[in-house]
Amino acid sequence: MSGPVYTYPRRLPPLYRLARALRAASLLVLVLLILFTASVVFSTSQLSQTPPRVGSFSVGFGSNGTMILAGSLTLSNPGFYPIQALFLGARVANESGVFLGSFGFGPSTLASGASDEFPLELYLPVSATGPGASLLVHSQYLRIALWGNATFGFIFPAGVSLLDNRSWGAPFSNLAVGVGNLSLNGTVPVSVSFENQASLTEAGTLRAAVVATDGITCGSASWTLNVGQYQQFSQTQPVALSPGCSPAGGALAVEFVTPGYTVPLPPEAIP
Amino acid sequence: MSPPSPTPPTLGYRVPSLGWRITVASLRLIPLVLLFVGLPAAALSFLQSHSLPLPLSIVAVTIAGAVILALSTARYIAKPTRIYGPLSIAMSAFVLVYVFYILGRSTYAFLVPGSDVTLHLTYTGLIELLLLVPALSLAAGVVTTVEDARKARERLPYDYPP
Numbered sequence: 497m498s499g500p501v502y503t504y505p506r507r508l509p510p511l512y513r514l515a516r517a518l519r520a521a522s523l524l525v526l527v528l529l530i531l532f533t534a535s536v537v538f539s540t541s542q543l544s545q546t547p548p549r550v551g552s553f554s555v556g557f558g559s560n561g562t563m564i565l566a567g568s569l570t571l572s573n574p575g576f577y578p579i580q581a582l583f584l585g586a587r588v589a590n591e592s593g594v595f596l597g598s599f600g601f602g603p604s605t606l607a608s609g610a611s612d613e614f615p616l617e618l619y620l621p622v623s624a625t626g627p628g629a630s631l632l633v634h635s636q637y638l639r640i641a642l643w644g645n646a647t648f649g650f651i652f653p654a655g656v657s658l659l660d661n662r663s664w665g666a667p668f669s670n671l672a673v674g675v676g677n678l679s680l681n682g683t684v685p686v687s688v689s690f691e692n693q694a695s696l697t698e699a700g701t702l703r704a705a706v707v708a709t710d711g712i713t714c715g716s717a718s719w720t721l722n723v724g725q726y727q728q729f730s731q732t733q734p735v736a737l738s739p740g741c742s743p744a745g746g747a748l749a750v751e752f753v754t755p756g757y758t759v760p761l762p763p764e765a766i767p
Numbered sequence: 768m769s770p771p772s773p774t775p776p777t778l779g780y781r782v783p784s785l786g787w788r789i790t791v792a793s794l795r796l797i798p799l800v801l802l803f804v805g806l807p808a809a810a811l812s813f814l815q816s817h818s819l820p821l822p823l824s825i826v827a828v829t830i831a832g833a834v835i836l837a838l839s840t841a842r843y844i845a846k847p848t849r850i851y852g853p854l855s856i857a858m859s860a861f862v863l864v865y866v867f868y869i870l871g872r873s874t875y876a877f878l879v880p881g882s883d884v885t886l887h888l889t890y891t892g893l894i895e896l897l898l899l900v901p902a903l904s905l906a907a908g909v910v911t912t913v914e915d916a917r918k919a920r921e922r923l924p925y926d927y928p929p
Contacts, residue, residue: 511914512922515907522903529896651892659883 536649539575546572550616555667555696558619559757563631565618572611579606580647588618591636594627596620602645624760632761633671635693637661665693665725673704673748673764682737686717686748689730698723700754706735706743706766714741721752780924782847792843799839804832822875823868831865847923852912859905866901870894 508516553567573579583602589595599618606612622628630636643657668690676685686704698721705716715735723729737743743766750761783791807828811821838858845851873891878884914922 508925509914509918509921511910511917512925515910515914515922516925518903518907518910522900522907525896525903526900529893529900533893651890651896653889655887657885657887 532649536577536652539577540648540652542574543572546574546611551613553616553695555694557622557754557757557759561621561623561757561759562619563622563628565616565620567616569614569616570611571606571614573606573608575648576608577649578608580650581653582606582644582646584614584616584642584644586616586618586643587641588620589639589641590627590630591639593639596628596631596638622759624762629762631664631666632759633666633668633690635666635669636664638664665695667692667694667696667698668752668761669693671750671761673750673761675706675743675748675766676732678737678743679734682739683734684715684737684743685732686735687730687732688719688750689728691728692723692725695725697725698752700752703751703753704733704735705749706737706746707749708741708743708746712738712741714738714743714746780927780929782923782927785844788844788846792840795843796836796840799836800832803835804829807832818880819877820875822872827868831861831868834861835865846926849915849919852908852910852915855908855911856905859901859908862901863898863905866894866898870898 549570551568551570553565556564556566558564569584571579571582581602582604583600585598585600587595587598597618597620599616601614601616604612604614620628620631622632638661640660640662641657642660643655645653645655647653669692671688671690673686673688676687678684684706686706688702688704692698700721702719702721703716704718706714708714714737717733717735719729719731719733721729746766748764748766750763752759752761807823808825811823811825811828814821815825835858838854838861842851842854842858845854870891873894874887874889876885876887879886911922
Protein backbone atom coordinates (compact mmCIF):
# COMPACT_ATOMS: atom_id res chain seq x y z
CA MET A 497 0.00 0.00 0.00
CA SER A 498 1.70 3.23 -1.11
CA GLY A 499 0.89 6.71 -2.47
CA PRO A 500 1.23 10.34 -1.57
CA VAL A 501 -0.07 11.61 1.79
CA TYR A 502 -2.78 14.30 1.62
CA THR A 503 -4.33 16.41 4.35
CA TYR A 504 -8.08 16.90 4.92
CA PRO A 505 -10.49 18.54 7.37
CA ARG A 506 -11.84 16.35 10.14
CA ARG A 507 -15.46 17.43 9.64
CA LEU A 508 -17.44 15.15 7.25
CA PRO A 509 -18.91 16.85 4.16
CA PRO A 510 -22.75 16.78 4.10
CA LEU A 511 -23.05 14.75 0.88
CA TYR A 512 -20.56 12.23 2.12
CA ARG A 513 -22.51 11.95 5.38
CA LEU A 514 -25.73 11.39 3.42
CA ALA A 515 -24.20 8.72 1.17
CA ARG A 516 -22.71 6.98 4.18
CA ALA A 517 -26.02 7.08 6.05
CA LEU A 518 -27.84 5.59 3.05
CA ARG A 519 -25.28 2.78 2.77
CA ALA A 520 -25.52 2.14 6.51
CA ALA A 521 -29.33 2.03 6.29
CA SER A 522 -29.11 -0.41 3.38
CA LEU A 523 -26.78 -2.68 5.33
CA LEU A 524 -28.96 -2.41 8.44
CA VAL A 525 -32.08 -3.42 6.48
CA LEU A 526 -30.21 -6.39 5.00
CA VAL A 527 -28.93 -7.55 8.38
CA LEU A 528 -32.35 -7.13 10.01
CA LEU A 529 -34.05 -9.07 7.22
CA ILE A 530 -31.54 -11.90 7.50
CA LEU A 531 -31.96 -12.06 11.29
CA PHE A 532 -35.75 -11.86 11.01
CA THR A 533 -35.90 -14.62 8.38
CA ALA A 534 -33.60 -16.82 10.45
CA SER A 535 -35.77 -16.27 13.53
CA VAL A 536 -38.95 -17.16 11.58
CA VAL A 537 -37.32 -20.32 10.25
CA PHE A 538 -36.21 -21.27 13.76
CA SER A 539 -39.61 -20.43 15.24
CA THR A 540 -41.41 -22.47 12.59
CA SER A 541 -39.05 -25.40 13.07
CA GLN A 542 -40.24 -25.56 16.68
CA LEU A 543 -43.61 -26.74 15.36
CA SER A 544 -42.10 -30.15 14.67
CA GLN A 545 -41.77 -30.64 18.45
CA THR A 546 -45.55 -30.60 18.82
CA PRO A 547 -47.09 -32.04 15.66
CA PRO A 548 -50.84 -31.56 15.12
CA ARG A 549 -52.99 -34.14 16.94
CA VAL A 550 -56.19 -35.40 15.36
CA GLY A 551 -58.62 -36.62 18.00
CA SER A 552 -60.70 -39.76 17.48
CA PHE A 553 -63.66 -39.31 15.19
CA SER A 554 -67.21 -40.17 16.21
CA VAL A 555 -70.01 -40.94 13.82
CA GLY A 556 -73.62 -40.00 14.49
CA PHE A 557 -76.89 -39.23 12.77
CA GLY A 558 -78.24 -35.69 12.57
CA SER A 559 -81.90 -34.71 12.71
CA ASN A 560 -81.65 -33.12 9.27
CA GLY A 561 -80.95 -36.30 7.33
CA THR A 562 -77.22 -36.19 7.67
CA MET A 563 -74.49 -38.31 9.12
CA ILE A 564 -72.10 -36.33 11.28
CA LEU A 565 -68.44 -37.15 11.37
CA ALA A 566 -67.06 -35.21 14.32
CA GLY A 567 -63.53 -34.95 15.56
CA SER A 568 -61.02 -32.36 16.63
CA LEU A 569 -57.63 -31.07 15.66
CA THR A 570 -55.26 -29.81 18.35
CA LEU A 571 -52.58 -27.41 17.24
CA SER A 572 -49.78 -25.98 19.36
CA ASN A 573 -47.52 -23.08 18.54
CA PRO A 574 -44.30 -23.29 20.57
CA GLY A 575 -42.65 -20.68 18.33
CA PHE A 576 -42.34 -17.02 19.16
CA TYR A 577 -44.39 -15.69 16.26
CA PRO A 578 -48.18 -16.08 16.00
CA ILE A 579 -49.59 -18.31 13.30
CA GLN A 580 -52.09 -16.14 11.44
CA ALA A 581 -54.76 -16.69 8.80
CA LEU A 582 -54.95 -20.32 9.79
CA PHE A 583 -57.46 -22.15 7.61
CA LEU A 584 -58.15 -25.83 7.09
CA GLY A 585 -60.60 -27.31 4.62
CA ALA A 586 -61.54 -30.74 3.35
CA ARG A 587 -63.61 -32.11 0.51
CA VAL A 588 -64.97 -35.64 0.73
CA ALA A 589 -66.02 -37.83 -2.17
CA ASN A 590 -67.11 -41.45 -2.22
CA GLU A 591 -65.02 -44.12 -3.89
CA SER A 592 -66.71 -43.38 -7.22
CA GLY A 593 -65.54 -39.79 -6.95
CA VAL A 594 -69.02 -38.35 -6.27
CA PHE A 595 -68.83 -35.29 -4.00
CA LEU A 596 -70.39 -35.89 -0.59
CA GLY A 597 -69.56 -32.89 1.54
CA SER A 598 -66.95 -30.49 2.76
CA PHE A 599 -65.91 -28.72 5.91
CA GLY A 600 -63.49 -26.08 7.02
CA PHE A 601 -62.51 -23.78 9.83
CA GLY A 602 -60.80 -20.45 9.98
CA PRO A 603 -59.35 -18.01 9.37
CA SER A 604 -58.04 -18.17 12.89
CA THR A 605 -54.95 -17.06 14.77
CA LEU A 606 -52.84 -19.21 17.06
CA ALA A 607 -50.88 -17.00 19.40
CA SER A 608 -47.26 -17.63 20.25
CA GLY A 609 -46.91 -20.32 22.92
CA ALA A 610 -50.61 -21.17 22.69
CA SER A 611 -52.42 -24.42 22.02
CA ASP A 612 -55.93 -24.66 20.65
CA GLU A 613 -58.44 -27.32 19.72
CA PHE A 614 -60.37 -26.85 16.51
CA PRO A 615 -63.58 -28.79 15.81
CA LEU A 616 -63.76 -30.87 12.66
CA GLU A 617 -67.35 -31.59 11.71
CA LEU A 618 -68.40 -33.08 8.44
CA TYR A 619 -72.10 -33.34 7.61
CA LEU A 620 -72.84 -35.94 4.98
CA PRO A 621 -76.39 -36.04 3.54
CA VAL A 622 -77.64 -39.61 3.57
CA SER A 623 -81.01 -39.57 1.80
CA ALA A 624 -82.12 -42.96 0.46
CA THR A 625 -81.56 -41.88 -3.14
CA GLY A 626 -78.74 -39.28 -3.05
CA PRO A 627 -75.03 -39.91 -3.48
CA GLY A 628 -74.63 -40.33 0.27
CA ALA A 629 -76.95 -43.36 0.34
CA SER A 630 -74.04 -45.67 -0.33
CA LEU A 631 -72.49 -44.51 2.95
CA LEU A 632 -75.31 -46.25 4.80
CA VAL A 633 -75.03 -49.65 3.23
CA HIS A 634 -71.62 -49.88 1.60
CA SER A 635 -68.31 -49.83 3.48
CA GLN A 636 -65.75 -48.15 1.28
CA TYR A 637 -62.75 -45.90 1.05
CA LEU A 638 -63.60 -42.21 1.02
CA ARG A 639 -61.43 -39.83 -0.96
CA ILE A 640 -60.50 -36.88 1.20
CA ALA A 641 -58.80 -33.81 -0.23
CA LEU A 642 -57.36 -31.71 2.57
CA TRP A 643 -55.82 -28.28 2.32
CA GLY A 644 -54.58 -25.77 4.85
CA ASN A 645 -53.07 -22.30 4.83
CA ALA A 646 -51.30 -20.26 7.47
CA THR A 647 -49.07 -17.23 7.68
CA PHE A 648 -45.84 -17.58 9.64
CA GLY A 649 -43.82 -14.63 10.92
CA PHE A 650 -46.36 -12.09 9.57
CA ILE A 651 -45.07 -12.21 5.97
CA PHE A 652 -44.62 -15.87 5.08
CA PRO A 653 -47.86 -17.49 3.88
CA ALA A 654 -47.59 -21.23 3.40
CA GLY A 655 -50.03 -23.89 2.39
CA VAL A 656 -50.30 -27.64 2.28
CA SER A 657 -52.67 -29.86 0.34
CA LEU A 658 -52.93 -33.59 0.35
CA LEU A 659 -55.09 -36.42 -0.87
CA ASP A 660 -55.99 -39.25 1.44
CA ASN A 661 -58.15 -42.35 1.37
CA ARG A 662 -59.94 -43.23 4.61
CA SER A 663 -61.92 -46.37 5.23
CA TRP A 664 -65.59 -45.87 5.99
CA GLY A 665 -67.63 -48.42 7.90
CA ALA A 666 -71.28 -48.42 6.83
CA PRO A 667 -73.83 -48.58 9.66
CA PHE A 668 -76.08 -50.90 7.62
CA SER A 669 -73.39 -52.67 5.66
CA ASN A 670 -74.63 -55.20 3.09
CA LEU A 671 -78.25 -54.39 3.92
CA ALA A 672 -80.50 -57.06 2.47
CA VAL A 673 -84.27 -56.74 2.74
CA GLY A 674 -86.66 -59.10 1.08
CA VAL A 675 -90.27 -60.17 0.89
CA GLY A 676 -91.17 -63.85 0.80
CA ASN A 677 -94.18 -65.57 -0.72
CA LEU A 678 -97.72 -64.72 0.37
CA SER A 679 -98.99 -67.33 2.81
CA LEU A 680 -102.53 -68.61 3.18
CA ASN A 681 -103.21 -66.47 6.23
CA GLY A 682 -102.51 -63.25 4.24
CA THR A 683 -99.04 -62.53 5.58
CA VAL A 684 -95.71 -62.22 3.87
CA PRO A 685 -92.37 -62.81 5.60
CA VAL A 686 -90.18 -59.71 5.54
CA SER A 687 -86.52 -60.32 6.27
CA VAL A 688 -83.78 -57.81 7.08
CA SER A 689 -80.09 -58.42 7.53
CA PHE A 690 -77.05 -56.19 7.80
CA GLU A 691 -73.86 -55.68 9.76
CA ASN A 692 -73.10 -52.50 11.68
CA GLN A 693 -69.57 -51.55 10.62
CA ALA A 694 -69.82 -47.97 11.88
CA SER A 695 -68.28 -46.84 15.13
CA LEU A 696 -71.65 -46.31 16.80
CA THR A 697 -74.32 -48.41 18.44
CA GLU A 698 -77.58 -48.45 16.51
CA ALA A 699 -80.30 -48.08 19.12
CA GLY A 700 -83.77 -47.42 17.76
CA THR A 701 -86.43 -48.97 15.61
CA LEU A 702 -86.11 -50.38 12.14
CA ARG A 703 -89.36 -50.08 10.19
CA ALA A 704 -90.10 -51.86 6.95
CA ALA A 705 -93.25 -51.01 4.96
CA VAL A 706 -94.58 -53.08 2.09
CA VAL A 707 -95.71 -50.48 -0.45
CA ALA A 708 -97.86 -51.34 -3.45
CA THR A 709 -97.26 -49.91 -6.91
CA ASP A 710 -99.89 -47.19 -6.33
CA GLY A 711 -98.08 -46.01 -3.18
CA ILE A 712 -100.50 -47.54 -0.68
CA THR A 713 -98.85 -49.22 2.30
CA CYS A 714 -100.05 -52.83 2.41
CA GLY A 715 -98.45 -53.61 5.76
CA SER A 716 -95.43 -52.95 7.89
CA ALA A 717 -93.10 -54.49 10.38
CA SER A 718 -90.70 -53.10 12.92
CA TRP A 719 -87.74 -54.33 14.89
CA THR A 720 -86.16 -52.87 17.98
CA LEU A 721 -82.48 -52.49 17.35
CA ASN A 722 -79.53 -52.36 19.69
CA VAL A 723 -76.72 -53.33 17.38
CA GLY A 724 -73.17 -52.54 18.38
CA GLN A 725 -70.19 -52.11 16.13
CA TYR A 726 -69.36 -55.15 14.00
CA GLN A 727 -72.53 -56.93 15.16
CA GLN A 728 -74.67 -58.75 12.67
CA PHE A 729 -78.45 -58.32 12.54
CA SER A 730 -80.66 -60.80 10.69
CA GLN A 731 -84.36 -61.28 11.38
CA THR A 732 -87.56 -62.18 9.61
CA GLN A 733 -91.03 -61.07 10.60
CA PRO A 734 -94.45 -61.90 9.10
CA VAL A 735 -96.33 -58.84 7.86
CA ALA A 736 -100.10 -58.93 7.56
CA LEU A 737 -101.21 -57.35 4.31
CA SER A 738 -104.30 -55.21 3.95
CA PRO A 739 -107.15 -57.05 2.17
CA GLY A 740 -106.87 -56.64 -1.60
CA CYS A 741 -103.47 -54.99 -1.44
CA SER A 742 -100.91 -56.65 -3.70
CA PRO A 743 -97.24 -55.98 -3.06
CA ALA A 744 -96.15 -57.38 -6.43
CA GLY A 745 -94.23 -54.75 -8.38
CA GLY A 746 -94.12 -52.49 -5.33
CA ALA A 747 -91.24 -51.77 -3.01
CA LEU A 748 -90.06 -52.42 0.50
CA ALA A 749 -89.37 -49.07 2.19
CA VAL A 750 -87.06 -49.30 5.20
CA GLU A 751 -86.15 -46.63 7.69
CA PHE A 752 -84.24 -46.43 10.93
CA VAL A 753 -86.07 -44.35 13.52
CA THR A 754 -84.91 -42.92 16.83
CA PRO A 755 -86.50 -40.15 18.91
CA GLY A 756 -84.01 -37.67 17.44
CA TYR A 757 -83.87 -38.55 13.78
CA THR A 758 -85.15 -40.80 10.99
CA VAL A 759 -82.78 -42.28 8.46
CA PRO A 760 -84.34 -43.59 5.25
CA LEU A 761 -82.51 -46.62 3.86
CA PRO A 762 -82.36 -47.54 0.17
CA PRO A 763 -85.71 -49.17 -0.86
CA GLU A 764 -85.86 -52.67 -2.30
CA ALA A 765 -88.10 -53.48 -5.26
CA ILE A 766 -90.57 -56.37 -4.80
CA PRO A 767 -90.69 -58.65 -7.85
CA MET B 768 -10.02 43.70 16.03
CA SER B 769 -11.14 40.15 16.66
CA PRO B 770 -8.64 37.31 16.57
CA PRO B 771 -8.69 35.18 13.36
CA SER B 772 -10.92 32.06 13.55
CA PRO B 773 -8.90 28.88 14.10
CA THR B 774 -8.23 26.76 11.02
CA PRO B 775 -9.98 23.37 11.15
CA PRO B 776 -7.61 20.58 12.12
CA THR B 777 -6.40 18.48 9.23
CA LEU B 778 -5.12 14.92 9.08
CA GLY B 779 -3.10 12.99 6.57
CA TYR B 780 -4.57 10.24 4.39
CA ARG B 781 -3.16 7.93 1.75
CA VAL B 782 -4.99 6.50 -1.30
CA PRO B 783 -3.97 2.89 -1.88
CA SER B 784 -2.20 2.18 -5.15
CA LEU B 785 -3.98 0.50 -8.05
CA GLY B 786 -1.98 -2.70 -7.54
CA TRP B 787 -2.94 -2.87 -3.89
CA ARG B 788 -6.63 -2.29 -4.71
CA ILE B 789 -6.56 -5.03 -7.35
CA THR B 790 -4.94 -7.42 -4.87
CA VAL B 791 -7.52 -6.71 -2.15
CA ALA B 792 -10.37 -6.86 -4.69
CA SER B 793 -9.15 -10.30 -5.80
CA LEU B 794 -9.09 -11.50 -2.18
CA ARG B 795 -12.60 -10.10 -1.64
CA LEU B 796 -13.76 -12.26 -4.51
CA ILE B 797 -13.26 -15.48 -2.51
CA PRO B 798 -16.09 -14.94 0.02
CA LEU B 799 -18.20 -13.04 -2.52
CA VAL B 800 -18.10 -15.91 -5.03
CA LEU B 801 -19.25 -18.25 -2.28
CA LEU B 802 -22.04 -15.87 -1.22
CA PHE B 803 -23.42 -14.82 -4.60
CA VAL B 804 -22.75 -17.89 -6.76
CA GLY B 805 -21.65 -20.89 -4.68
CA LEU B 806 -24.34 -20.95 -2.03
CA PRO B 807 -27.35 -20.18 -4.29
CA ALA B 808 -26.19 -22.67 -6.94
CA ALA B 809 -25.53 -25.32 -4.28
CA ALA B 810 -28.99 -24.79 -2.74
CA LEU B 811 -30.66 -25.07 -6.16
CA SER B 812 -28.61 -28.15 -7.05
CA PHE B 813 -29.67 -29.72 -3.76
CA LEU B 814 -33.33 -29.21 -4.69
CA GLN B 815 -32.69 -30.59 -8.17
CA SER B 816 -30.96 -33.68 -6.79
CA HIS B 817 -34.08 -34.38 -4.72
CA SER B 818 -36.30 -34.08 -7.82
CA LEU B 819 -37.84 -30.86 -6.56
CA PRO B 820 -38.74 -28.06 -8.97
CA LEU B 821 -36.43 -25.05 -8.93
CA PRO B 822 -37.80 -21.65 -7.94
CA LEU B 823 -35.00 -19.98 -9.94
CA SER B 824 -32.86 -21.18 -12.81
CA ILE B 825 -29.31 -22.19 -11.83
CA VAL B 826 -27.98 -20.48 -14.98
CA ALA B 827 -29.78 -17.22 -14.17
CA VAL B 828 -28.52 -17.26 -10.58
CA THR B 829 -24.94 -17.97 -11.72
CA ILE B 830 -24.98 -15.23 -14.37
CA ALA B 831 -26.54 -12.71 -11.99
CA GLY B 832 -24.00 -13.60 -9.30
CA ALA B 833 -21.12 -13.22 -11.77
CA VAL B 834 -22.38 -9.79 -12.91
CA ILE B 835 -22.74 -8.61 -9.31
CA LEU B 836 -19.23 -9.85 -8.53
CA ALA B 837 -17.78 -8.10 -11.58
CA LEU B 838 -19.48 -4.81 -10.75
CA SER B 839 -18.59 -5.07 -7.08
CA THR B 840 -14.92 -5.72 -7.91
CA ALA B 841 -14.77 -2.91 -10.46
CA ARG B 842 -16.44 -0.60 -7.94
CA TYR B 843 -13.90 -1.48 -5.25
CA ILE B 844 -10.94 -0.88 -7.56
CA ALA B 845 -12.43 2.40 -8.83
CA LYS B 846 -13.30 3.70 -5.37
CA PRO B 847 -10.83 6.63 -5.41
CA THR B 848 -11.99 7.71 -8.88
CA ARG B 849 -15.07 9.52 -10.20
CA ILE B 850 -16.54 6.39 -11.76
CA TYR B 851 -17.09 4.91 -8.29
CA GLY B 852 -20.52 6.61 -8.05
CA PRO B 853 -21.76 5.47 -11.49
CA LEU B 854 -20.46 1.94 -10.82
CA SER B 855 -22.33 1.96 -7.49
CA ILE B 856 -25.48 3.01 -9.33
CA ALA B 857 -24.97 0.31 -11.97
CA MET B 858 -24.45 -2.40 -9.36
CA SER B 859 -27.44 -1.34 -7.25
CA ALA B 860 -29.63 -1.09 -10.35
CA PHE B 861 -28.61 -4.58 -11.43
CA VAL B 862 -29.29 -5.98 -7.94
CA LEU B 863 -32.66 -4.21 -8.00
CA VAL B 864 -33.53 -5.92 -11.31
CA TYR B 865 -32.30 -9.24 -9.94
CA VAL B 866 -34.46 -8.90 -6.81
CA PHE B 867 -37.44 -8.04 -9.05
CA TYR B 868 -36.71 -11.23 -11.00
CA ILE B 869 -36.79 -13.18 -7.72
CA LEU B 870 -39.97 -11.34 -6.69
CA GLY B 871 -41.73 -12.64 -9.78
CA ARG B 872 -40.90 -16.18 -8.69
CA SER B 873 -41.55 -15.79 -4.99
CA THR B 874 -44.21 -18.46 -4.74
CA TYR B 875 -42.79 -21.93 -4.59
CA ALA B 876 -44.94 -25.04 -4.81
CA PHE B 877 -43.71 -28.59 -4.89
CA LEU B 878 -44.94 -32.13 -4.44
CA VAL B 879 -43.19 -33.86 -1.57
CA PRO B 880 -41.47 -36.87 -3.20
CA GLY B 881 -43.16 -40.17 -2.51
CA SER B 882 -46.37 -38.63 -1.18
CA ASP B 883 -49.57 -36.89 -2.22
CA VAL B 884 -48.61 -33.81 -0.19
CA THR B 885 -48.11 -30.52 -2.00
CA LEU B 886 -46.46 -27.62 -0.18
CA HIS B 887 -46.80 -23.96 -1.15
CA LEU B 888 -44.44 -21.35 0.21
CA THR B 889 -44.75 -17.64 -0.51
CA TYR B 890 -41.96 -15.22 0.34
CA THR B 891 -43.19 -12.22 -1.63
CA GLY B 892 -43.32 -10.01 1.48
CA LEU B 893 -39.69 -10.74 2.30
CA ILE B 894 -38.50 -10.01 -1.23
CA GLU B 895 -40.51 -6.77 -1.30
CA LEU B 896 -38.74 -5.67 1.88
CA LEU B 897 -35.44 -6.81 0.37
CA LEU B 898 -35.97 -4.32 -2.47
CA LEU B 899 -35.16 -1.62 0.08
CA VAL B 900 -31.53 -2.76 0.20
CA PRO B 901 -30.55 -2.03 -3.44
CA ALA B 902 -32.89 0.98 -3.50
CA LEU B 903 -31.00 2.60 -0.60
CA SER B 904 -27.66 1.66 -2.17
CA LEU B 905 -28.80 3.18 -5.44
CA ALA B 906 -29.63 6.43 -3.67
CA ALA B 907 -26.20 6.36 -2.00
CA GLY B 908 -24.58 5.88 -5.43
CA VAL B 909 -26.46 8.87 -6.81
CA VAL B 910 -25.36 11.02 -3.86
CA THR B 911 -21.73 9.93 -4.31
CA THR B 912 -21.90 10.70 -8.04
CA VAL B 913 -23.23 14.19 -7.28
CA GLU B 914 -20.61 14.70 -4.60
CA ASP B 915 -17.79 13.66 -6.97
CA ALA B 916 -19.17 15.91 -9.68
CA ARG B 917 -19.33 18.89 -7.35
CA LYS B 918 -16.07 18.39 -5.56
CA ALA B 919 -13.71 15.74 -6.84
CA ARG B 920 -11.65 13.95 -4.17
CA GLU B 921 -13.74 15.44 -1.36
CA ARG B 922 -14.64 12.03 0.03
CA LEU B 923 -11.19 10.42 -0.32
CA PRO B 924 -9.86 11.42 3.12
CA TYR B 925 -12.86 9.77 4.75
CA ASP B 926 -12.86 6.71 2.50
CA TYR B 927 -9.15 6.17 3.20
CA PRO B 928 -8.54 7.50 6.70
CA PRO B 929 -5.03 7.19 8.08
